[in-house]
Amino acid sequence: MNAPREFMNLIGEPADLATDVAVIGAGPAGLAAAEAAATAGVRVALLDAAPVAGGNVWRARAATPDTEVAPRLRRLAGLGVVVMPGTRVVWPQPDGTLLLERDGSPATLRAKRIVLATGARERLLPFPGWTRRGVFGAGGLQALAKGGWPVQGRRVLVAGTGPLLLAAAATLRRAGAHVIEVAFEAETATLAGFAMRLAAFPARALDALTLRASLAGVPVRGGWRIVEAQGVDAADPASPLAQVTLARANGRTRTLEVDDLAVSWGLVPQVELAESLGCALAWRGHERHVVVDTDQRTTRADVFAAGEQGGVAGAAAALASGAIAGRAAAHDLIADAQTDPPVDLHDRQRRDRAARFAALVAATFPPPADLAARWRDDTLVCRCEDVAWSAVRAFDTPREAKMATRCGMGHCQGRTCGEALRLAGCASPASLPARPVRAPIVPVPLSHVLALPAEAESDDAPARAH
Amino acid sequence: MTNDVLVHVDGCPVRVPAGTPVAVACAQAGAPDGRLSASGQRRHAFCGMGVCGECRVTVDGRPHRLGCQVACLEGMRITRDAG
Numbered sequence: 001m002n003a004p005r006e007f008m009n010l011i012g013e014p015a016d017l018a019t020d021v022a023v024i025g026a027g028p029a030g031l032a033a034a035e036a037a038a039t040a041g042v043r044v045a046l047l048d049a050a051p052v053a054g055g056n057v058w059r060a061r062a063a064t065p066d067t068e069v070a071p072r073l074r075r076l077a078g079l080g081v082v083v084m085p086g087t088r089v090v091w092p093q094p095d096g097t098l099l100l101e102r103d104g105s106p107a108t109l110r111a112k113r114i115v116l117a118t119g120a121r122e123r124l125l126p127f128p129g130w131t132r133r134g135v136f137g138a139g140g141l142q143a144l145a146k147g148g149w150p151v152q153g154r155r156v157l158v159a160g161t162g163p164l165l166l167a168a169a170a171t172l173r174r175a176g177a178h179v180i181e182v183a184f185e186a187e188t189a190t191l192a193g194f195a196m197r198l199a200a201f202p203a204r205a206l207d208a209l210t211l212r213a214s215l216a217g218v219p220v221r222g223g224w225r226i227v228e229a230q231g232v233d234a235a236d237p238a239s240p241l242a243q244v245t246l247a248r249a250n251g252r253t254r255t256l257e258v259d260d261l262a263v264s265w266g267l268v269p270q271v272e273l274a275e276s277l278g279c280a281l282a283w284r285g286h287e288r289h290v291v292v293d294t295d296q297r298t299t300r301a302d303v304f305a306a307g308e309q310g311g312v313a314g315a316a317a318a319l320a321s322g323a324i325a326g327r328a329a330a331h332d333l334i335a336d337a338q339t340d341p342p343v344d345l346h347d348r349q350r351r352d353r354a355a356r357f358a359a360l361v362a363a364t365f366p367p368p369a370d371l372a373a374r375w376r377d378d379t380l381v382c383r384c385e386d387v388a389w390s391a392v393r394a395f396d397t398p399r400e401a402k403m404a405t406r407c408g409m410g411h412c413q414g415r416t417c418g419e420a421l422r423l424a425g426c427a428s429p430a431s432l433p434a435r436p437v438r439a440p441i442v443p444v445p446l447s448h449v450l451a452l453p454a455e456a457e458s459d460d461a462p463a464r465a466h
Numbered sequence: 467m468t469n470d471v472l473v474h475v476d477g478c479p480v481r482v483p484a485g486t487p488v489a490v491a492c493a494q495a496g497a498p499d500g501r502l503s504a505s506g507q508r509r510h511a512f513c514g515m516g517v518c519g520e521c522r523v524t525v526d527g528r529p530h531r532l533g534c535q536v537a538c539l540e541g542m543r544i545t546r547d548a549g
Contacts (some may be wrong), residue, residue: 051537104528142515148490238507386505411519463467
C-alpha cells in the first residue's frame with residue numbers, strides 16, 4: 001500500500017497550526033481545492049478524518065488510490081501543502097479557530113478561509129435485523145474490503161437502491177466475494193429507462209457498461225426490497241447473519257442464504273460542519289445541501305463548499321467544484337476584493353453537467369416512501385442507543401422523541417436515525433429546528449475541549465462527550 | 467512484505483500491511499467485533515466510513531477509537547469492549 005506510507009511521511013508539524021486556507025476533506029473535491037489554492041500562492045492545510053486520502057469514492061474503488069490520489073499528493077507536497085490525515089474537525093470556535101482531533105489528541109487550526117469538502121455518507125436505513133454481524137453499508141463494505149476486510153468466498157447480497165450498488169458489487173467481486181445478487185428496489189422497467197437515458201451522458205454510460213460487464217453472471221433484479229435479515233440463531237437478536245428475506249410490491253417473498261449483506265439507499269451530503277459554521281442549507285427533494293454561489297462560496301463570506309456539499313453529483317463534479325472553490329478562496333487573500341476570481345469555464349461546465357446527471361439519479365432512485373410500514377415494534381431505529389420503533393413512533397417531533405428515549409443522542413449524533421425518521425414521516429423538513437447541530441460535531445473526550453485556550457471557548461455547551 | 471506491522475488484538479498478535487484499518491486487523495484476527503451496544507449486543511463495523519461508531523475499540527489505552535478510521539501502526543494494542 002503506497003498511499004498510506006506516503007501520507008504518513010507528511011506528518012510532523014506542530015499541534016497548533018495557522019494557515020491561509022484550510023480544506024476539510026481529502027476526497028476529489030478537497031484534493032482539487034487544495035491544489036488550486038496552493039497553486040495560486042497561498043498556504044494550505046488539507047485535513048481528512050481517514051488515515052488515507054482519496055475520500056470514500058477513491059478509497060472504495062479498487063486500484064484508484066495509486067493512480068488518482070498518489071500523484072495528487074505528490075503535487076501537493078511539491079506545493080508545500082500541509083496534509084493532515086486522521087484529523088477531524090470537532091468544534092469551530094467563534095474566533096475562527098478550529099478545534100481538531102488528530103490521531104486521538106486535541107489540536108487547533110486557524111485559517112483565513114475554509115473550504116468544506118466533507119463529502120457524503122451513505123443513506124443507511126433500518127430494517128429488522130440490520131444490527132447483525134454481516135450487515136454493512138454497501139460503500140462501507142467496499143471500503144473495508146479495499147482495506148483488507150476478508151470477503152473472499154463469502155456469499156454477499158447487495159441490496160437497496162441507487163447506481164452505487166453496482167459499483168459496490170463490482171469491487172466486492174474483484175476482492176473475491178461471491179456476489180449472489182444485486183437487488184434494486186427500483187422496478188426493472190425503471191432501471192431500463194435509466195439505462196436508456198444514460199445515452200445523454202456518454203462517460204457515465206461507459207462506466208455503467210464497464211460495471212455491468214464486470215458483474216457478468218451476477219443476477220441484477222429490480223423491484224425487490226429487504227424484509228428482514230435473519231440470524232443463525234432465530235432466538236438471538238444479535239446472532240450473525242444467515243439469511244435475507246426480500247419482497248416484491250405484490251407481497252411475493254423469497255429468502256436467500258448469505259454470509260454478508262451490503263445495503264445502501266443513495267448518499268446524504270455531510271453538512272454538519274457547514275451547519276455549525278452558520279452556512280445556509282437548503283433542501284432539494286430529499287437532499288439537504290449547502291447553499292453556494294457560482295464560485296462555491298457559502299452564505300458565510302470566509303467559507304466555501306465543494307463536491308457533495310452542494311448536492312451529491314459525483315467525483316467529476318467534485319474535482320471541478322473543488323478547483324473553483326480553491327481558486328476563489330485563494331483569490332480572496334491575494335487579490336483586491338473588488339475583482340472577481342478567475343473563471344475556468346471548463347470546470348463550470350463539468351460541474352453543471354454532473355449536476356444534471358445527479359438530478360436524473362435522484363429522480364430515478366428515490367428513497368423508500370413506505371419506510372415506517374417496513375418496521376416492526378422491536379426494529380431498532382436508533383442503533384446507537386438501541387431505541388425501538390415502538391418507543392419513538394408516538395412522538396410528534398424529533399425533540400420530544402430525543403428527550404424521552406435518547407433516540408439520536410448516541411455516537412452518530414442522529415446522522416443515521418435522523419434521516420430514517422424523517423423519511424418515515426416522523427419529521428417534515430419544516431419542523432426541523434434551524435440549527436439542530438451542536439458542538440462538538442463528533443464525540444470526543446472532554447479533555448479535548450478542556451485543551452482549548454480560554455479565549456477560544458464559545459457559549460455552546462458540549463452536546464455530549466464520553 | 468517489508469512494510470507489515472505487528473499489532474495485538476485482545477492480546478493476540480496479528481501481522482497486517484502498514485496502514486490497514488484497525489477494524490480490518492480485528493477481522494483478520496478472527497474478531498470482527500466492535501463495541502457493545504447500550505443493551506449489551508455485540509456490534510460490528512457497519513458504515514465503514516467513520517459515521518456509525520459501531521466499530522469502536524480501545525487503541526493503546528484510548529477508548530472509543532473508530533476501528534475503520536484508525537490505521538495500524540507497529541506494536542499497537544487493540545482491545546474490544548469486554549462482553
